[in-house]
Amino acid sequence: MGGHATKQIDSKTLWGGKVSPFSTSYGKLMMWFFLVSDALTFSGLLIAYGFTRHQTIESWPIGEETFNSLPFLGHGYPLIYVALMTFILIVSSVTMVLAVEAGHRMDKKGVIKWMFATIIGGFFFLGSQVWEWSHFIHGTEFGRITLSDGSEAIVSGHFGEIKNFTVLEGGSHNKKGDVIKDDLMHTFQHAALTGNIHSGGKIHLHDGSIAQINKEHDHDMILTIKSSSSSERNVGDKIYGKKAEEEYYNSLYSGSSKVFYGAPWFEDGNHWLPTKNEYGPQQYAHFFFFITGFHGFHVFSGVLINILIFIGVLRGTYHKRGHYEMVEKTGLYWHFVDLVWVFVFTFFYLV
Amino acid sequence: MERDDIIEYSLDGHHNEDTGVKIRKKIWFVTGLLTLITAIEVALGMFIKQDSSLWLFVKWGFIVMTVIKAAYIVLVFMHLGDERKSFKYVILIPYVIFIIYLIFILLWEGMAVYDKSV
Numbered sequence: 001m002g003g004h005a006t007k008q009i010d011s012k013t014l015w016g017g018k019v020s021p022f023s024t025s026y027g028k029l030m031m032w033f034f035l036v037s038d039a040l041t042f043s044g045l046l047i048a049y050g051f052t053r054h055q056t057i058e059s060w061p062i063g064e065e066t067f068n069s070l071p072f073l074g075h076g077y078p079l080i081y082v083a084l085m086t087f088i089l090i091v092s093s094v095t096m097v098l099a100v101e102a103g104h105r106m107d108k109k110g111v112i113k114w115m116f117a118t119i120i121g122g123f124f125f126l127g128s129q130v131w132e133w134s135h136f137i138h139g140t141e142f143g144r145i146t147l148s149d150g151s152e153a154i155v156s157g158h159f160g161e162i163k164n165f166t167v168l169e170g171g172s173h174n175k176k177g178d179v180i181k182d183d184l185m186h187t188f189q190h191a192a193l194t195g196n197i198h199s200g201g202k203i204h205l206h207d208g209s210i211a212q213i214n215k216e217h218d219h220d221m222i223l224t225i226k227s228s229s230s231s232e233r234n235v236g237d238k239i240y241g242k243k244a245e246e247e248y249y250n251s252l253y254s255g256s257s258k259v260f261y262g263a264p265w266f267e268d269g270n271h272w273l274p275t276k277n278e279y280g281p282q283q284y285a286h287f288f289f290f291i292t293g294f295h296g297f298h299v300f301s302g303v304l305i306n307i308l309i310f311i312g313v314l315r316g317t318y319h320k321r322g323h324y325e326m327v328e329k330t331g332l333y334w335h336f337v338d339l340v341w342v343f344v345f346t347f348f349y350l351v
Numbered sequence: 352m353e354r355d356d357i358i359e360y361s362l363d364g365h366h367n368e369d370t371g372v373k374i375r376k377k378i379w380f381v382t383g384l385l386t387l388i389t390a391i392e393v394a395l396g397m398f399i400k401q402d403s404s405l406w407l408f409v410k411w412g413f414i415v416m417t418v419i420k421a422a423y424i425v426l427v428f429m430h431l432g433d434e435r436k437s438f439k440y441v442i443l444i445p446y447v448i449f450i451i452y453l454i455f456i457l458l459w460e461g462m463a464v465y466d467k468s469v
Contacts, residue, residue, distance in 0.1 A: 022438035029438075036446055043450050047457050054461030057468055062401060083393040087386065094382045097428045101374050104366050236402055323365070328430075335428045339421055346417040350396050351410055 031329045035336045038298075042340050045294065046347055049287040059226045059235045061279040063349035065154060066288075069135040076158070079349060085128045086345050092121025093338040096306075100331045103324025108313065111327060115310045118334065122303035129296050136288070137279055139262025141185070142221075143192065144278040145251050146258045150229035153239070154278065155248060160216030162188055168202070171209030180211060188213065195257035221245050226280060288348060295344055298337050305330050381427045388416050 015026050022029065053060050064078030071081075095117040102110025142155035165180040165187070174180065180187075187205070191197050196204040201213040223239040239247060251258040263277035263285065274282055309330045318324045366374070392413060399409045426432035431439055 022435050022441070024434065024438060032438075032442055036442060039446060040449070043453065047450075047453050050454070051457040051461040054458055055464035055468075057465065064396075079393050079396050083389060086389050090382070090385050090389070093424065093428055094378060097378050098375065100430075101371060101378065105368065105371050106365065238402070332429055335424055338428075339424045342417055342420050342424065346392075346413055350392055350413045 025325060027325065027329055028332070031332050035332060038336065039340075042291075042294075042343070045287075045291050046343060049291065049347065052281075052283045052287065056281050056283070058281045060281060061284050065156075066279055066284070067132065067136045071131065075135075075140075076156075081128075081132065082345060082349050085125060085132070086341060088121055088125050088128065089338045089341050092118050092125065093335050095121060096331045096334045100324070100328050103318070103327045106319065106324070108316070108319050111313050111324060112310075115306060115313060115327065119303060119306050119310060122299060122306065122334075125299055126296065126303065129292065129299075133289070133292075137263045137277070137285055139264075139278055142248070143189070143259040143261040144226070145223070145248055147223075147247050147251055149233065151225050151233045152227045153223040153225050153247075155221060155223055155244075157221035157244075158219040160218045163214040163216065165203060165205075165211035165213055167209050167211045169210040171205060171207035173207035174205065174209040174211070180205075189261055192252060192259045193257060193261065195255055197253055198255045199253045201253065218245060221248065223247060291344060292348070295337070295340055298340065302330075302334050302337050305333060377427065381423050385420055385423060388420055392416055 014020055020026075063082075067082070068078040069075040069081065070077045095114045099111050099114035099118060102114060140155065141159035142157070144152055144154050146152050162184040165184065167174045167176055167178040167180065170176040170178075188197075188203070191203050191205070197213070198204070201215065203211050203213050205211060221241065221244040223244045225233050225235055225237040225239075228235055228237075260276055261278060263274065263279060265272045265274050267273075277285075279285070309326050312318055312326060313324075318326055395409050395412065399405055403409070431442065
């Protein structure tokens, strides 16, 4: 094909040097060069994530442990939400390529329709990401527990609802026989954190009173060992059912601090420092927020660029020009954003 | 003067309705394929856990499926498959060589650091 003469190029489309390298336009070639450099950046970040994961001795968190929520349904649904986000981005990539195709037919109405759909898809993705960020590593109801032999385990399963606390011994605020119904989960977790829950499910409250926890049974509890300090247990071992409940509540009711929830930070003088967290190495979340944040920023700027080009389409700028190459160029960027997400999805959630 | 360096140029790559129908058919085919691959990935991810004996195969399956998805996005959606061969190689080859090396060296080093600290 190289050098094969088919038709005269309009002088308006030739580059300054009077030829068109790779028979492509200047703008498109530069967009490709930019995308290659951007791809190198993202690859660098993802490979750095891989490096960190491989060199970490502590057990690395997996996607379904750190995020398994669905809107309106609570948690226990690994992958579904992120799969939905992936699907939204694929669909918006398709509408974009359809806009480019419509542009090649000089079908202004088609370009308007499909670009509009692409922009809507972009907003949907951004909204999904906001929701995901606010439900990521936010702690589970069970927390991470230190077992009797010193091993640490994360817990999955269904946490039985706390009905109420019945006060057994009065304190400065609660009287004997009172039934406490407010702020139960928060009070429970705070007491667990500070080692104020004792055998038989007795909780020591702030005002000095002691209450009985009335709680439904947990279901399908599984403990996964995340760090081991005895030779009997290995990282990755699982404990199921009754045995798991026994181990968990033995630790929880021991009256000392054996559990912690989520990934809280505490204030130390003028600095905010991360405490120990439920999920494992801190770098996991650092990489997660940096890479998905950097990608989200690309989506955001992609939506902005799409809107600008969309206005140009509406005003007929490209129609008058005789071609819709600007739509093609912004399309390249938009597909690239989708491309990056395909890799983020695999390396943060699947592998 | 007649020029001999003129080559087909894609800027005014207009096509008619008939070609459009064909192109759209291909786009919908790729859409279906990408959705299907994603669905397979999610199903595998939900049912085969990392402690399974099949995990190693599943893990490599994920990576292969990801590369297939990426290839379809780049070659069809981004139309790199329709560009000239020289252009395709200018974009892909330096990138691929560099990235394969970077993956190799960083993961290798990562494992070496791990071995040192165990």
